[in-house]
Amino acid sequence: MTGLSFRYGERVALDEVSLSAEAGRFTALLGPNGAGKSTLFSLLTRLLISRQGQIRIAGHDLERQPRAALAALGVVFQDATLDLDLTVAQNLRYFSRLHGLPPRQAEQRAEEELTRLGLWERRNEKVRALNGGHRRRVEIARALLHRPAVLILDEPTVGLDPPTRRLLVDHIHQLCATTGMAVLWATHLIDEVDPISDRVVILHRGRIRAAGDVPVVLAAAHSDSLADAFRHFTPESPPAQEAC
Amino acid sequence: MPWLLALRGIVGREILRFLHQRERFLGALVRPLIWLLVFAAGFRAALGVAIVPPYQTYIPYEVYIVPGLLGMIQLFNGMQSSLSMVYDREMGSMRLLLTSPLPRWWLLVCKLVAGVAVSLLQCWAFLLIATLFGIELPGPGWLTVLPALILNGIMLGALGLVLSSTIRQLENFAGVMNFVVFPLFFCSPALYPLYKMRESSETLYWICEINPFGHGVELIRHALYGQVSWPDLGMVTAVALVLLALAVRGYDPRRGLMKRKGG
Structure with a gap:
């Protein structure tokens, strides 16, 4: 800038x-x-x-x-921007669609990023059930889905x-x-x-x-x-x- | 394709959120059902409705207020969507939406479509319960009412968007109920035909005449009986377009919607 x-x-x-x-x-x-x-x-x-x-x-x-x-551009905002009542996977899917990722590619990248941050096993849990650190990790995984x-x-x-x-x-x-x-x-x-x-x-x-x-x-x-x-x-x- | 994917994503999210919020679903149904089953039962004796289009014969009062209650469901849903936009903005998830690489007007249209989809679910659930309670509606009406519900939903959803772009804080939202929802609902033919209003006050009658929500209710009423009310269709379409344009303007970053926080 x-x-x-x-x-x-x-x-x-x-x-x-x-x-x-x-x-x-x-x-x-x-x-x-x-x-x-x-x-x-x-x-x-x-x-x-x-x-x-x-x-x-x-x-x-x-x-x-x-x-x-x-x-x-990938962004992690200061305030949490996850839907607490949706699962980790649903949050990531929503973001992928906002960025126009084809569904198959979106699923594949979600798996890669969540695995890298140790959260793949928790993909079907509601975000509300995660602690602050895990929520942040989900947000980082999400920000990387479209390979910014x-x-x-x-x-x-x-x-x-x-x-x-x-x-x-x-x-x-x-x-x-x-x-x-x-x-x-x-x-x-x-x-x-x-x-x-x-x-x-x-x-x-x-x-x-x-x-x-x-x-x-x-x-x-x-x-x-x-x-x-x-x-x-x-x-x-x-x-x-x-x-x- | 990316545009449609975004639409799918936004609509899917709103429906999931709606289904997760059981209280909201219940509230959306209980409100009109109380009007239908309690208010109408008490009122049917006091208020006789003359034959007005599209009805071709005398109808029970419960049948008369069904289109108005469909409109009410959509009115509350539009306000609820608006409330959730203000909430999203306060909680940050609005930022996520607005930073996606799509034109802002399209994102708003997606939000609008998502709200309309949720309102359709509510309307059909209401019609189903009304039918189970013995309210007689024409069979094809379930389908013919659909375009009217979509158009009315767009108009009220766009109204919600305009409100959400001007209301800065969640706390200010209570005023919307008093200054928007109640006047729109009561100054309309939702609960009584406007000729009844004219018998009481000519001024009130004209206020009701220019109320776009009233035209939405009449559009739904006619569509439920397989008819198109062209004046109402024109009015609802025009108001929807104007409100949508205002909403797009309200969410233009040049006008600084997010100008509320330094740091």
């Missing part, structure tokens, strides 16, 4: 934001609450439209070719216990490496970033404060820990959380 700005009335939510998520890499979008992450996700998913700036997804302009752009080129996740580990959080973070890192998918992962939890392989974008009060590989961001902040660098770039906000 380039030069993206957005206002809610008089309040500026995003100001000239430019960032990119590279194919095959995990880009962590770090920002305290109220930084503008959710607005950014609403713009990326075309739930909001900005007249200023441009968004391209897998080469498609979101404004001019919204269908092609959205077809290349770009996967965006808006604080997907909020409310999950540490082992589940680790499992999801590792799973997405692995997916990046094996499928070549570009991942944009919004979080305010520093320990979800792999300092060796990940890119980091720090967003604060609607503006990009730092972006690049972890060593680049550390150097810019004259710091040797990402938590310190985060504090440096986001003054007057609550400290970022590290491993719990």
Whole structure:
């Protein structure tokens, strides 16, 4: 995205934001609450439209070719978006149809993704019977059914216990490496970033404060820990959380 | 093909959700049945209905109110769909729908078709129970009423969509019952022919005359007896198209439907 700005009335939510998520890499979008992450996700998913700036997804302009752009995008929203009274399989089938996957292919991919996340045996259970971590896994499996080129996740580990959080973070890192998918992962939890392989974008009060590989961001902040660098770039906000 | 798959997915989801919500199914049937079996029983003595089209002879009051109750089922179903749209928006599943790679107007049409499909299930279940209780309806009416129910369902579903695009929070929905559902239902020929209304008040009569729901009820009434009421058909079609256009406009991202949450 380039030069993206957005206002809610008089309040500026995003100001000239430019960032990119590279194919095959995990880009962590770090920002305290109220930084503008959710607005950014609403713009990326075309739930909001900005007249200023441009968004391209897998080469498609979101404004001019919204269908092609959205077809290349996988999304895990911050709020749960599963139908609690439908089974895991029914939820996935609904999504596949929204994305126009032929039924046989949809079933095959549902099996692959659920197996990969250890949920294939629970496909006929109602989502209501699953715990928070399992529901999140179902949402991730669902977001991958149409093989998106770009996967965006808006604080997907909020409310999950540490082992589940680790499992999801590792799973997405692995997916990046094996499928070549570009991942944009919004979080305010520093320990979800792999300092060796990940890119980091720090967003604060609607503006990009730092972006690049972890060593680049550390150097810019004259710091040797990402938590310190985060504090440096986001003054007057609550400290970022590290491993719990 | 992807368009039809989406239609199938959305209709399938709504029907599954409806069947899972047993209370909703029960509520949808109990409401009109109480009107039919209790209200009508008490009222039949007080209210004699003269012969009005499409009836060719005197009919019991229970028979008269069946089309109005079919309309009522669809009215409540349209509001229920609207409520579930507001709920979906609050709970996030609306985002999932709106980020699928299909034109937004088509997604809304799919939602509408899904709501109509659910209302048809309710209407047929109601007709079946009414028949079991001895209400006499013409046999072919079960089929001839179908196009009228579809059209009326589209109009009321589109009304629901328009409301859901303007109502921001679930809590505000109670007002809809007072300001939309009750006036539409009572200012219509659902429970009494409009000539009765004219005997009481000319103003009220004209309010009833321009009520689109009333035209929907008359469309259903005629269709149940194998007749087409062209003025009602025209009115219902026109209102449905206008409401649908307003709904599409209401869900246009440029107008910022989702503009409610920062962060």
